[in-house]
Amino acid sequence: MFGVGSAAFLAGIGSSIGVGIPSRAAAGVLSEQPDKFGRMFILVVLPSTQGFYGFIAAMFMMMKVGMFGGGINFDMSVLEGVQFLMAALPVGILGLISAIHQGLVCTSGVELAAKQPEATMRVVIFAVMVETYAILGFVTSFLMINALG
Amino acid sequence: MGLASLEKATLLLYEDDRKEFLGELQDMGILHIANSRLSSLAEEYPDLLPEREQIDKEAEEIFQELGKVIEILKPHTDGRGLLGQFIDLKTALSADEYRSTVKSFKRAEIKDICTRDERRYHLKNKLTELKEKKAFYEVWIKIRVPISQLEALENVVVKVYKIKAKKDEIKETIKDIPVDYTIIFENGMYTGVLFIIYKGFEQEFEETLQNFDAELVDFGEEKRVPREVVSECKSEIKKIEKEISTLSNWITEKSVEFDRFLVLYDYFLSRIKRTDVLNRALTTRQAFFIEGWIDRKNKYALESLVSSHSGVDLKWSKTRKEEKPPVKFKNNKLAEPYEVLTGLYAYPKSNEIDPSPYVGLFFGLFFAFCLTDAVYGLALAIIGIILMPRLPEGRKYLWIFIVGGIFTVFAGAMTGGWLGDIDRLFPALSPFRHRFMIFDPFENPLYFLYLSLGFGAIQILTGLLISVKEKFRKKEYLDAYANEISWILFFIFLGIFIYRYREIGFTTETKFLIGLFISPLFMILLFSWRSNSWIKQIAKGGFRLFRGLVGFLGDILSYSRIMALGLVTAGLAMSVNVLTGLVKEFPVIGPVLAVFVFIGGHIFSLAINTLSGFVHTMRLQFAEFFSYFYEGGGEKFEPFGLAGTYTRIKD
Numbered sequence: 001m002f003g004v005g006s007a008a009f010l011a012g013i014g015s016s017i018g019v020g021i022p023s024r025a026a027a028g029v030l031s032e033q034p035d036k037f038g039r040m041f042i043l044v045v046l047p048s049t050q051g052f053y054g055f056i057a058a059m060f061m062m063m064k065v066g067m068f069g070g071g072i073n074f075d076m077s078v079l080e081g082v083q084f085l086m087a088a089l090p091v092g093i094l095g096l097i098s099a100i101h102q103g104l105v106c107t108s109g110v111e112l113a114a115k116q117p118e119a120t121m122r123v124v125i126f127a128v129m130v131e132t133y134a135i136l137g138f139v140t141s142f143l144m145i146n147a148l149g
Numbered sequence: 150m151g152l153a154s155l156e157k158a159t160l161l162l163y164e165d166d167r168k169e170f171l172g173e174l175q176d177m178g179i180l181h182i183a184n185s186r187l188s189s190l191a192e193e194y195p196d197l198l199p200e201r202e203q204i205d206k207e208a209e210e211i212f213q214e215l216g217k218v219i220e221i222l223k224p225h226t227d228g229r230g231l232l233g234q235f236i237d238l239k240t241a242l243s244a245d246e247y248r249s250t251v252k253s254f255k256r257a258e259i260k261d262i263c264t265r266d267e268r269r270y271h272l273k274n275k276l277t278e279l280k281e282k283k284a285f286y287e288v289w290i291k292i293r294v295p296i297s298q299l300e301a302l303e304n305v306v307v308k309v310y311k312i313k314a315k316k317d318e319i320k321e322t323i324k325d326i327p328v329d330y331t332i333i334f335e336n337g338m339y340t341g342v343l344f345i346i347y348k349g350f351e352q353e354f355e356e357t358l359q360n361f362d363a364e365l366v367d368f369g370e371e372k373r374v375p376r377e378v379v380s381e382c383k384s385e386i387k388k389i390e391k392e393i394s395t396l397s398n399w400i401t402e403k404s405v406e407f408d409r410f411l412v413l414y415d416y417f418l419s420r421i422k423r424t425d426v427l428n429r430a431l432t433t434r435q436a437f438f439i440e441g442w443i444d445r446k447n448k449y450a451l452e453s454l455v456s457s458h459s460g461v462d463l464k465w466s467k468t469r470k471e472e473k474p475p476v477k478f479k480n481n482k483l484a485e486p487y488e489v490l491t492g493l494y495a496y497p498k499s500n501e502i503d504p505s506p507y508v509g510l511f512f513g514l515f516f517a518f519c520l521t522d523a524v525y526g527l528a529l530a531i532i533g534i535i536l537m538p539r540l541p542e543g544r545k546y547l548w549i550f551i552v553g554g555i556f557t558v559f560a561g562a563m564t565g566g567w568l569g570d571i572d573r574l575f576p577a578l579s580p581f582r583h584r585f586m587i588f589d590p591f592e593n594p595l596y597f598l599y600l601s602l603g604f605g606a607i608q609i610l611t612g613l614l615i616s617v618k619e620k621f622r623k624k625e626y627l628d629a630y631a632n633e634i635s636w637i638l639f640f641i642f643l644g645i646f647i648y649r650y651r652e653i654g655f656t657t658e659t660k661f662l663i664g665l666f667i668s669p670l671f672m673i674l675l676f677s678w679r680s681n682s683w684i685k686q687i688a689k690g691g692f693r694l695f696r697g698l699v700g701f702l703g704d705i706l707s708y709s710r711i712m713a714l715g716l717v718t719a720g721l722a723m724s725v726n727v728l729t730g731l732v733k734e735f736p737v738i739g740p741v742l743a744v745f746v747f748i749g750g751h752i753f754s755l756a757i758n759t760l761s762g763f764v765h766t767m768r769l770q771f772a773e774f775f776s777y778f779y780e781g782g783g784e785k786f787e788p789f790g791l792a793g794t795y796t797r798i799k800d
Binding site for chain 2: 034045049053055056059122128131132136138139142143146
């Protein structure tokens with residue numbers, strides 16, 4: 001259960017922080033230029049994806065331990081539990097760190113989009129570059145979980 | 150398919166015919182004006198560089214004022230809706246409407262709006278001041294005497310203090326000093342006190358007061374009783390608020406004409422652009438020398454325009470060596486929408502390939518597997534089709550979404566994504582869901598991973614093939630053989646080797662295949678970089694080989710994001726269904742709540758996953774695919790035409 005929790009929990013914290021940082025900057029911009037809401041919105045929600053990666057990994061683990069199938073597998077050994085925990089760490093830790101850094105990129109993007117709205121999508125691409133490592137973490141976790149009984 | 154053929158036109162405009170000709174040329178919007186003043190011609194003939202810039206002062210001033218008017222009126226309009234937040238929607242009008250709007254323009258009108266707004270701004274500042282003044286005097290309202298009388302008298306000194314203490318503490322501290330006092334107010338934190346100090350005891354009083362955080366109140370020039378001041382403030386505030394309200398109502402009423410000011414804004418911007426053309430030209434006292442680029446298909450239109458003006462000469466010229474013509478996309482209807490994505494990255498150079506058709510080949514497919522839900526795909530396609538006639542500005546993006554949506558329907562059917570695992574809620578739909586399903590992403594994630602990496606390998610190989618084609622066009626045969634072709638052979642033989650090795654193991658055939666996939670690597674090592682020194686050549690070739698192997702591996706792995714995003718969509722949709730199933734069991738409100746959770750949850754999932762799918766697919770094109778054959782950095786073909794910041798003239 002700790003493994004399930006840490007996948008969703010760590011990545012979720014990262015996304016919360018990651019979304020929070022550009023949100024503050026976007027709120028400042030919107031007070032002056034309310035018509036830029038759409039562009040700001042895209043930049044603000046980008047770091048939320050890591051939270052979903054964590055959530056999906058957690059859900060996959062829950063499926064594996066039978067939470068959706070009627071009951072939890074309480075016969076699991078400590079070693080198996082540790083394996084699940086280890087499988088949760090790539091998506092949890094990479095999600096946490098990458099979401100925060102993606103938030104910082106998006107904050108710069110908010111400032112740029114306020115001055116040059118047409119450049120918004122270019123900044124989005126830079127922000128997506130940061131997310132690559134969360135994706136690799138998610139794929140790693142997913143494959144590890146899949147390999148577990 | 151690719152880029153349009155452009156011709157270079159040189160125009161000689163005589164002063165007499167200049168204005169009229171430029172007006173008509175601008176209406177046609179066919180010629181991209183080059184900056185002749187930066188050309189080698191200007192270096193050759195420096196006398197043709199004018200001393201002064203051409204300025205349409207009146208247009209510049211009105212343009213500034215209109216910008217201000219738009220800012221003033223904008224908050225009073227209902228905006229451009231939710232879509233307007235994402236896309237720059239333009240006001241569409243006919244050429245006749247455009248002309249009549251321009252004709253009806255009166256400068257006094259915009260001056261009136263600006264003056265009233267300035268008055269409103271001034272009044273708002275005054276209102277803030279008055280409110281502060283009122284709040285200040287309200288606390289001293291119990292002082293019944295005029296402030297002018299609170300000055301030194303014959304035997305006493307009157308002072309008013311605001312002290313951070315309770316009145317009992319103050320009373321206790323000053324009880325031994327010959328001082329009379331009146332408590333004016335006490336608000337929990339501060340106590341306002343009027344002191345009457347007998348002359349000769351001022352110093353002792355001041356020293357005693359040092360025990361507190363006390364502030365001597367300065368009433369400034371005011372002489373009247375505080376109540377009178379407060380009353381006057383109230384009446385002033387009422388008056389100002391009324392005037393502000395009148396002004397705001399007037400401005401709100403004026404905002405009905407907001408679109409008209411947008412048209413005028415574009416008209417005056419067009420006028421400025423018309424003058425600005427002359428600032429790109431070389432000039433003599435009587436004539437302007439303008440160079441520009443035109444799509445070959447519009448040559449006749451320009452010739453026809455010139456022939457109708459006696460004061461204009463046209464000559465078709467050759468491109469000078471140092472010149473870089475602008476680029477104009479020319480693609481068929483299917484590839485055209487993807488030009489916006491190429492433009493987002495960088496416009497191709499004039500001698501470079503346009504990657505838009507190739508992006509079109511892959512974009513829909515990758516996007517579909519990032520979304521992997523047939524119903525989401527269908528929803529996207531339907532939304533795109535509905536919005537298409539209403540949003541001509543977003544036509545290209547909408548087309549990308551429609552195509553992506555259609556592909557997603559197939560990808561969703563293949564992976565069993567119909568609002569996630571819809572049969573969890575409606576078991577009767579299970580046979581339908583499984584009928585088209587080829588694999589379940591959760592049951593068989595490795596299959597999904599191989600599929601994603603396979604997509605990556607195909608796109609990267611396509612990138613290499615495009616690069617070969619380009620190098621052959623430029624006659625760089627050896628470079629193409631020693632780089633791209635060698636890599637392509639390496640991958641093909643490696644693939645065959647892996648396949649055969651798994652089938653038959655380590656045999657003579659597989660040994661031969663090892664030789665086949667290794668030999669292109671020697672080609673890369675020896676010839677991918679050419680230098681006078683063999684040692685240098687091999688060292689740099691070795692570096693290229695290493696960088697290539699690591700680079701290909703990294704690039705192909707990056708396509709695993711397709712699988713990750715596909716799983717996220719499937720997982721989120723499944724979570725919505727699980728949650729709906731749980732909520733449905735709540736007593737009484739359960740079924741109703743379940744409908745809201747189901748619809749709201751899937752709308753959210755569609756929105757967030759569409760955004761992710763779109764930006765990640767775009768990234769795969771820019772960062773992975775383009776890096777094999779595309780550099781970009783060309784200048785966009787922007788014909789000299791009417792400004793369209795806010796408006797669009799209907800055909």
